[in-house]
Amino acid sequence: MSSLLLGGLTGLCAELGDLVKQQMSVSFDASGQRLHVCTTCTFTAKVTSNLRSHVEAKHLGGLMYKCSMCLFQAKTWQTMLGHTRKDHGVTQYKS
Ligand SMILES: [Zn+2]
Numbered sequence: 001m002s003s004l005l006l007g008g009l010t011g012l013c014a015e016l017g018d019l020v021k022q023q024m025s026v027s028f029d030a031s032g033q034r035l036h037v038c039t040t041c042t043f044t045a046k047v048t049s050n051l052r053s054h055v056e057a058k059h060l061g062g063l064m065y066k067c068s069m070c071l072f073q074a075k076t077w078q079t080m081l082g083h084t085r086k087d088h089g090v091t092q093y094k095s
């Protein structure tokens, strides 16, 4: 593990975020509806956060988000967001 991974949630988010973005693309369906598509498999989602969860769960399964305020770890960004909201009262991340 590089020292970057120990730099708290913000640094970790940026690093994981880049990996996630590399596997996310945008397309349009037959009716012109914007779709977020996975570049690794055939998964599509109408909202970015769903695609992001998919990529994190299916293609970045070994990577973990670590809470900077406690020892909690999560596999997906949404789970970590839920944790910090519930346990630490954090409502928004500065990205
Ligand atoms: Zn996929």
Ligand SMILES: [Zn+2]
Pocket (backbone or CB within 6 Å): 067, 068, 069, 070, 071, 072, 083, 084, 087, 088
């Ligand atoms: Zn925590």
